[in-house]
Amino acid sequence: MNRTRRTLRQTLTIARRDFVATVFTPTFLIFLLAPLIMLSFGAIGGLGAATMADSSTDRIKLVALAGDGDGARLLRADRDLRRIFRESEAPPRLEIRPTSVDPAQQARALFNDEDIEVSAVLYGPLERPTVLHGVAGERTGTYMATLAEQALRNERAGTAERLSNATIRPFERERATRSGQQAAGFGAVFVIFFLTLLLAGQTVGMLAEERNNKVIEVLAAAVPLEAVFFGKLLGMFGVAILFVGFWGTLITQGAALLPGDVANALGAVTPAIGILPFALVYLTYFALAFLLLGAVFLGVGAQAATMREIQMLSLPITIFQVAMFGLSAAAASSPGTGLATFAEIFPFSSPFAMAARAASSPEIWPHLLAIAWQALWLAITISIGARAFRRGVLQSGSGGKMKLSSLIGRG
């Protein structure tokens, strides 16, 4: 058996062990369902917040102190204007109350009434109404004033009937909106970030465990450390593919069950280069991002001798990842800018930023260039990472201290 085949076989043996050790454990289920757990917590939190908001919204009201005639005019104007608001942005419900002898006093009393939470109160003739609003109710005060204006305008038109009957119908876009593309870009960046964060952390943790168990010397004796290094990366990459496959299948199958309007809304979140090319470059960028960052983390993680040191190292590692995510997310939200170009060129943010670019820009050629560029950096990073890994794991030469020259030069 020649050296290459032997190294490949050994690499796959390590990868298989790491894959099996990761996947066939109860904790992997938690890892696999982590997005669901995150969504559930988000949903529960959102539901709670919404319930609280709803319960308080029901109590908040706009009140107009008016006679029957003005009251009806105001209600009609409110009905017309309210349609232009989204439900979540609509002003509080309008209530008409008969005017007492002293409407100013009546209005002030409403603000102190425990049975009703008044945002704004209008009283007086519609031509010269007085509007009182709470400290945070300036917009609702303005809305009440607009209602009075609209009620009078309706009256001046000389009819209570509609003067214009518009035809309103939805229009389906042929292309994704810019914001939809940006959303797709951000989503692409986030998923890669999320997976690399989890998996790279897991790889470093596994390495720490092996150092702790002294297994690493068994591996180092049997297998070139480069094969151990690649095996670990491949094993975790296999886990990532399983993860993506699971959620990819779930999402694509689940999309068919979504209601039409939700599916249409999701349809707006479409990558600019098209679904299939996007899937291909996305997988490539995911692999490159994982291998690039994984190589850095393994190389750096191998320098730690104890679990405590590993834990200390995990902070700068995470900060580095978050920085790459932040840079790429900024690039996704402002495509074509200098910042986006920088993120696309910088090797460790390039896979993220280019995935975002695939969502917002239809050209294919920059991706071919970027993949070649990232592959070059992958080779450099793996080469340096593997040397650092060898030195760190065996603590050989110069007492285990790293010298830059030894990492770049002959190992």
Next chain:
Amino acid sequence: MGEALAVSASGLVKDFGGKRVVKGVDLAVPTGAIYGVLGPNGAGKTTTLRMVLGIIEPDGGHRTLLGESRPRDAGDRVGYLPEERGLYPTMKAREAIAFMGALRGLEWKEGRKRAEILLEEAGLGHAIDEKIKKLSKGMAQLVQLLGSVVHEPELLVLDEPFSGLDPVNQERLEALILKQRDRGATILFSTHVMAHAERLCDRLAIIAKGTRRFEGTVAEARGVLPMQAHYVPHTPHEGIRALLPADAEAEGDGWRFTVPDDGVEPLLVKLIDAKHGISGLSIERPGLHEAFVRIVGEADAGDVA
């Protein structure tokens, strides 16, 4: 000559942190032999073995492993038990052995089959499907040893294999080593416990302070020290000390001294003539332990000088 050596190393040198820890060690391990590398703690045994196996690269000298100048090229024909034992705690015993075989080129399926047989033979049949973390330290160590022989290596390298084992497991391990030798494998092991080396080794090297101080058979090592005589006079009188060799030391009812170059008979004649008589006399060959202490002690003395 070269073909008859499983391991050949000359002038191996290794520096750590600017300090030279191995200072030109030579090894010549004949094929099919049980070869011991003896030395006190910190002598450089583990570093030497690691260099021989190619786990770390020497800073000087060269070595061949099973005829290969790149030790990695012989990797599938070598088994290794490191000093610091390591197994994945959540792996089952059978899988752990098969995994170590797979690292050395053995098919997983075949590895599992052989693992079952090896575990049964080692008296660990009940632990085949047990996770490593459930096994005692000694049992786990035995599992690791089985993992290092599952692919039937031509050379088995064991670093301090007896440390941490109880006497029963030490005996099991000795039996296993002899079984491997009988199979035709070469065994190279390090230890600082002389009893095992004395019982097992065909040849041995003693390393101290990073250099090789002795190489030869156990008998040759013991021959480093002269024979010792233990003499008990029948009726000791004053003045007996003057008749005995200069290095004689009182021990119990008698005296212990090095057998003189011209033998013990002339001395005995003098003692009988002086009416001291002979109540007991034994001539003893020093053990490997004493030889080791002398050789290592000389290294220390040399260092001081």
